[in-house]
Amino acid sequence: MTKLVIVESPTKAKTIRNFLPNDYRVEASMGHVRDLPASASEIPAAYKGEPWARLGVNVEQEFDPLYVVPGSKKKVVKQLKDLLKNADELILATDEDREGESIGWHLYEVLKPKVPVQRMVFHEITREAIQEALQHTRTIDENLVRAQETRRIVDRLVGYTISPLLWKKIAPKLSAGRVQSVAVRLLVLRERERRAFVSGTYWDLKALLNKRPDKPDHRFEAQLVSVGGTRVA
Template sequence: MARALVIVESVAKATRIQAMLGKDFIVKPSVGHIRDLPESAADIPASVKGEKWARLGINVNDHFKPVYVVSSGRKKIVSELKAALKEVEELYLATDEDREGEAIAWHLIEVLNPKVPVKRMVFHEITPAAIEKAVSETRDLDTHLVDAQEGRRFLDRLVGYEVSPVLWRAVDKARSAGRVQSVAVRLVCEREL
């Protein structure tokens, strides 16, 4: 029986790291985010479907409380990770060391609900020495990075969902408007004036 499950973001990383860690570890990929705000009306949970804010996936009247869903394309991955987790004594979350990776690690904890110790493993290169060091020098989840990712995601959703329909009515063949490109377009327009 393997001692620990290591979850990384990509299949390629999982394969390389598995070869370095050996039989005491099971290395599996999350293949990116395992859950997100609902993408369509079909994804909205029945418990909030009738709420005015449900299409956004964020209750702006309740401290910006989000509703996260595991997309249909990720359910098989979640099942595989849960099954692997039942076979080990520890969980290492080895997602990227940035706000997206930290959020992926947080979502994994929330969805998998591990009953074993959880360690945050970070590395900057995939070499035997770097991986060995990462296993021995784990840290806690950085909730500040998780909060930063949530803030970015919420702004993307709130700005995109509210501004894009206005843009579609005003400009032929417009695709979408977001928190970054909307500001950038405004700056360009102001410079031209």
């Protein structure tokens, strides 16, 4: 029996294999293995009649997401399931950020392991770091998973509802996004400020003064900053 270790990328998997004993099998998930439906063809038959199905988020019931395995990921999911049949432990070694935590959670949900599951995290790909991570595994961080899920749902709600409005009101092929639209708005405001700016010519007035003409070393420099209490520079 072997211990199945899953990371995101094949490059990372290839490197980590060199740091682990032969009874460890390191494979890559190739990123996310589940997501909201990207097209109508990915919607499961049981949900095709739902008015919210194309959105992929049940807006009628607590905004529950509808997750599917994209066609491009079915092969890798099958391969991982087959490998898991001969493993006595599953180690989810995806990144420690919210995306990585989400990938690990989705792998757990899709693979439905019947063997012990560990969550392994590391911050550098060295032999020492990998060995250290194996000694300090943990469980999946549900808070990070929910954070990623919330971000994904909001992205879908904003993009899928506002983008079609842009096509009708402004121009085809435009897109809206949770971050993108706000960033564009800030750029527009800054550009308006730039265009409204009226350039002018300003001068600084300085004088070299001396109360004692007979003593040159008593000279000092003064700058005009206000006239009648009104600041000029």
